[in-house]
Amino acid sequence: MAQATISETHTRDLDRDCTTLSRHVLEQLQSFGPEAQDLSALMQRIGLAAKLIARRLSHAGLVDDALGFTGEINVQGEAVKRMDVYANQVFISVFRQSGLVCRLASEEMEKPYYIPENCPIGRYTLLYDPLDGSANVDVDLNVGSIFAVRRQEFYDESHEARDLLQPGDRQIAAGYVLYGASTLLVYSLGQGVHVFVLDPSLGEFVLAQSDVQIPESGQIYSVNEGNFWQWPEGYRQYIREMHRREGYSGRYSGALVADFHRILMQGGVFLYPETVKNPAGKLRLLYEAAPMAFLAEQAGGKASDGQQPILVRQPQALHDRCPLIIGSAADVDFVEACLAESVP
Numbered sequence: 001m002a003q004a005t006i007s008e009t010h011t012r013d014l015d016r017d018c019t020t021l022s023r024h025v026l027e028q029l030q031s032f033g034p035e036a037q038d039l040s041a042l043m044q045r046i047g048l049a050a051k052l053i054a055r056r057l058s059h060a061g062l063v064d065d066a067l068g069f070t071g072e073i074n075v076q077g078e079a080v081k082r083m084d085v086y087a088n089q090v091f092i093s094v095f096r097q098s099g100l101v102c103r104l105a106s107e108e109m110e111k112p113y114y115i116p117e118n119c120p121i122g123r124y125t126l127l128y129d130p131l132d133g134s135a136n137v138d139v140d141l142n143v144g145s146i147f148a149v150r151r152q153e154f155y156d157e158s159h160e161a162r163d164l165l166q167p168g169d170r171q172i173a174a175g176y177v178l179y180g181a182s183t184l185l186v187y188s189l190g191q192g193v194h195v196f197v198l199d200p201s202l203g204e205f206v207l208a209q210s211d212v213q214i215p216e217s218g219q220i221y222s223v224n225e226g227n228f229w230q231w232p233e234g235y236r237q238y239i240r241e242m243h244r245r246e247g248y249s250g251r252y253s254g255a256l257v258a259d260f261h262r263i264l265m266q267g268g269v270f271l272y273p274e275t276v277k278n279p280a281g282k283l284r285l286l287y288e289a290a291p292m293a294f295l296a297e298q299a300g301g302k303a304s305d306g307q308q309p310i311l312v313r314q315p316q317a318l319h320d321r322c323p324l325i326i327g328s329a330a331d332v333d334f335v336e337a338c339l340a341e342s343v344p
């Protein structure tokens, strides 16, 4: 009897440890067909990119040329950090010779990067923010990576990627990696949201939580209040209301991935409104807002630009920005109501 109990425990632990990313994708799709195999391999490669970035972050202070700025300005007009460049290159290197991804589009590259050897058979485009919250990196605070997978619709010689200019509801998969106290990978294939933890002793992402549901409402609001006087009045009304209510806390790390992860787990709302400095909003639609919106909706939450759901917003250009209100459904609704009320 005692022996049976021990073996049941072992079986349970082994089952958990063997639920790696690649196996989980096949389980989710309930298929061993070519599409499922490709998506499984693709997620496994994203896991490899995450491990490479996590490894460099873990000893960045000891490595020459890991921290600080490169002196360059990216297509967004933002100063580029050495870790931005490294993380961007990791995704390119990981997907070379993979036969999976024909094209990569990232915050750090003006135009999509084609991998010609993959293009005849690679069926997907990966859109990504290689290092999100990179201002945190020099002070050893949380950063992340964000990714979205879309179907490659055609080979566009001009590298303009016009077929990518479609709303977020065309995403096949989306997720993020949070480089925190542990390294987490959170993803969705449109069948719920699942959390994996990197087990350093195995070097594998192992399933920790499946079908995460965001609470219906929460008591956290996450916003850069330093911009208060730059926001439209409706956002100011919302924050004034939060200040009046008991039990509400402001929490803001400066990395969307970390701030959204807290909201996903504990409920509440993250906001990055339009400001005087960034009248269209700061966050990028295709590789920041849309993947996060996909996850929020899959977890039972909402994501809005103040007017419409993020997932139906039509991009005009690869690096488009948008306002973002994301989190628990009731809290997003309330922010939208404040905005609607303040319209003159």
Ligand code: AHG
Binding pocket: 078, 107, 129, 131, 132, 133, 134, 135, 224, 254, 255, 256, 257, 272, 282
């Ligand atoms: P990135 O480092 O990829 O440019 O993203 C930074 C983003 C996002 O992570 C965060 O929510 C926001 O910018 C922080 O901006 P502020 O410093 O203006 O608050």
Ligand code: MN
Binding pocket: 129, 131, 132, 133, 256, 288
């Ligand atoms: Mn970012």
Ligand code: MN
Binding pocket: 084, 107, 129, 130, 131, 132, 133, 134
């Ligand atoms: Mn970034």
